[in-house]
Amino acid sequence: MEIPLLVQPLVILLSTAVLTPLIDIVGKQAKAEKIRDIFAIAGFLAAFYSLINLQSAISSSGRQTYILGTFGVPAGGVQLTADLLSVYMALIFCGIGLLVAIYSVRYMEVDSGLDKYYALLLTLVAGMIGVAFSGDFFNLYVFWEIMCISSYTLVSFRKYRWEPVEAGFKYLVMSTVGSLLALYAISLLYGYTGTVNLKALSTMISSGQISASPLSLYFAIGMIITGFGVTASMVPLHTWLPDAHPAAPSSISAMLSGVVIKTGVYAMCRSLFTIFSPASFDYGTVLMIFGILTMTVANLMALMQRDIKRLLAYSSIVNIGYILTGVGFGAYALTHYSSSPGLATPVAVFALMGAMFHILNHAVGKGLLFLCSGCFVHEAKTRDIPELEGIGRRMTWTGTSFSIGLLALAGVPPLSGFWSKLFIILAGFSLPEDSFMKFISILVVLNSVFAASYYLWLVQRIMLKEPKPKIAGAVEAPASMLLPIVILAAVTVVIGIWPGAIISLAESAGRVLLGG
Amino acid sequence: MVEPWQLYAAAASAAVIIGMYGVASKRNMLKTIIGIEIITSSVGLNFLALGSRGGTVDPLAQSIVVVSIAIGACVAAVALSIMINVFRHYGSLDLRKLRRLRW
Numbered sequence: 001m002e003i004p005l006l007v008q009p010l011v012i013l014l015s016t017a018v019l020t021p022l023i024d025i026v027g028k029q030a031k032a033e034k035i036r037d038i039f040a041i042a043g044f045l046a047a048f049y050s051l052i053n054l055q056s057a058i059s060s061s062g063r064q065t066y067i068l069g070t071f072g073v074p075a076g077g078v079q080l081t082a083d084l085l086s087v088y089m090a091l092i093f094c095g096i097g098l099l100v101a102i103y104s105v106r107y108m109e110v111d112s113g114l115d116k117y118y119a120l121l122l123t124l125v126a127g128m129i130g131v132a133f134s135g136d137f138f139n140l141y142v143f144w145e146i147m148c149i150s151s152y153t154l155v156s157f158r159k160y161r162w163e164p165v166e167a168g169f170k171y172l173v174m175s176t177v178g179s180l181l182a183l184y185a186i187s188l189l190y191g192y193t194g195t196v197n198l199k200a201l202s203t204m205i206s207s208g209q210i211s212a213s214p215l216s217l218y219f220a221i222g223m224i225i226t227g228f229g230v231t232a233s234m235v236p237l238h239t240w241l242p243d244a245h246p247a248a249p250s251s252i253s254a255m256l257s258g259v260v261i262k263t264g265v266y267a268m269c270r271s272l273f274t275i276f277s278p279a280s281f282d283y284g285t286v287l288m289i290f291g292i293l294t295m296t297v298a299n300l301m302a303l304m305q306r307d308i309k310r311l312l313a314y315s316s317i318v319n320i321g322y323i324l325t326g327v328g329f330g331a332y333a334l335t336h337y338s339s340s341p342g343l344a345t346p347v348a349v350f351a352l353m354g355a356m357f358h359i360l361n362h363a364v365g366k367g368l369l370f371l372c373s374g375c376f377v378h379e380a381k382t383r384d385i386p387e388l389e390g391i392g393r394r395m396t397w398t399g400t401s402f403s404i405g406l407l408a409l410a411g412v413p414p415l416s417g418f419w420s421k422l423f424i425i426l427a428g429f430s431l432p433e434d435s436f437m438k439f440i441s442i443l444v445v446l447n448s449v450f451a452a453s454y455y456l457w458l459v460q461r462i463m464l465k466e467p468k469p470k471i472a473g474a475v476e477a478p479a480s481m482l483l484p485i486v487i488l489a490a491v492t493v494v495i496g497i498w499p500g501a502i503i504s505l506a507e508s509a510g511r512v513l514l515g516g
Numbered sequence: 517m518v519e520p521w522q523l524y525a526a527a528a529s530a531a532v533i534i535g536m537y538g539v540a541s542k543r544n545m546l547k548t549i550i551g552i553e554i555i556t557s558s559v560g561l562n563f564l565a566l567g568s569r570g571g572t573v574d575p576l577a578q579s580i581v582v583v584s585i586a587i588g589a590c591v592a593a594v595a596l597s598i599m600i601n602v603f604r605h606y607g608s609l610d611l612r613k614l615r616r617l618r619w
């Protein structure tokens with residue numbers, strides 16, 4: 001029996017996850033423990049390859065759908081569906097997962113229980129890809145929880161230290177309550193319509209077949225934004241992130257900051273834009289305001305940190321703010337200029353393209369930064385920035401890549417972060433008669449300048465200062481840890497210099513949200 | 517005339533609020549986990565209440581609730597194992613004792 005192309009990545013990742021502990025037992029008996037790492041990396045490679053096949057199949061013949069079982073009224077069933085947006089996100093998730101798995105071979109070798117580590121890493125990525133491929137809320141919730149449970153366990157992986165255990169508990173409580181709020185919103189939507197299928201929900205709500213008042217639909221929208229916003233770490237709900245990301249092993253921090261929080265943004269955008277047409281529901285304003293709040297608060301907090309991983313964690317929250325603001329610009333333009341779609345649609349496409357492009361840039365950039373900081377912490381045995389000063393001069397490759405990552409996120413022109421920030425800001429200015437959007441974009445510009453200041457300050461401290469005697473003996477990381485770092489740094493530079501291909505991918509992903 | 521499903525839905529939303537109160541205010545980790553379990557169950561009850569308006573319960577709602585119970589059990593297992601590790605570190609389940617994380 002041939003497995004459909006759409007299900008292949010999930011089947012590969014989940015079966016690799018199940019087999020990894022068994023391979024580990026065999027490997028221990030054969031005195032070849034690394035075989036389990038190689039097996040997990042092979043799983044990621046195979047999944048990545050099948051995703052590339054899926055991408056080319058979708059771009060040539062359109063959306064793919066696979067129904068696992070049919071039941072329920074109308075068009076129910078467990079439906080997997082992939083369009084250009086899903087596969088765009090899935091490629092980012094799987095790519096970062098692959099590089100993190102390569103990095104973990106040497107980085108995690110001092111830890112025990114690595115069979116579970118790789119199995120959880122595989123289920124984490126499988127969960128995220130499943131969220132991206134879900135065509136109904138039931139499916140989305142199940143994959144969402146697969147992802148969440150794997151990440152709680154990975155955050156508290158080093159359970160012999162107090163910090164991961166505490167941070168893991170805080171993360172678990174906040175994130176579980178958030179997902180349950182989202183599930184409550186799903187149950188309300190199910191109550192109004194009798195279905196959990198995204199497409200069916202969208203048709204029923206836009207055609208007005210249901211008896212629910214707009215107020216109760218706005219209640220569901222609020223619950224969805226709050227529920228998924230916890231994982232996306234929107235500002236009033238972000239407090240778990242600066243604890244959980246530094247406490248996790250650096251490879252997992254790269255995963256969490258790079259892609260897991262993006263899954264929150266993806267789930268929020270997908271459910272809002274698909275079900276509630278932005279022309280008739282005004283959630284763009286809320287997203288814009290929360291985006292601005294998120295980046296401003298996190299910028300101020302980031303400046304006060306001494307811990308390098310904590311600073312990077314706050315900077316992840318800042319970047320979620322940019323993405324939310326970009327998505328908010330798109331929805332706002334469609335809501336407030338719905339009478340003139342010729343004016344609003346190009347702005348919305350542009351804003352969503354910027355947001356999707358920034359998702360990729362931040363995933364690559366923040367993955368790079370956390371992997372580099374993992375190398376620094378591995379060598380210097382400290383996360384304190386004053387003690388790490390000058391370590392980049394001892395570890396040239398890591399230090400240079402770290403600086404490239406920081407400059408990219410600061411938005412220095414030839415690097416990738418510049419383009420996506422530019423697009424989001426330009427989208428805000430492209431309706432010059434709208435003073436609210438202009439005001440928000442001015443705040444975005446101010447925030448990026450502010451953020452650039454501490455990125456550059458960090459470059460100066462890590463790369464330019466004289467190393468202290470305590471870290472004078474630091475040596476370069478082993479080659480298998482450098483490989484993912486150098487790949488990510490190269491991707492940042494290449495996207496920055498030739499952004500054309502990625503822009504067209506991000507644009508087609510953004511158009512999917514608008515129903516195109 | 518209040519129909520039975522409306523009473524169930526009202527009870528479910530009340531139980532969500534009770535669970536949130538438990539998570540937010542209790543100082544004992546075990547009680548926090550119980551709060552999470554209350555929210556899980558009440559969301560399931562809400563699904564069943566809204567799915568039973570036609571007199572019979574919709575199989576879609578039932579299958580969602582069965583799966584969400586299974587997921588709730590997994591979350592509880594992870595939460596309890598973290599709780600055991602906290603107890604090993606501190607000898608206490610008091611959340612105030614483990615606020616060593618900075619803001």
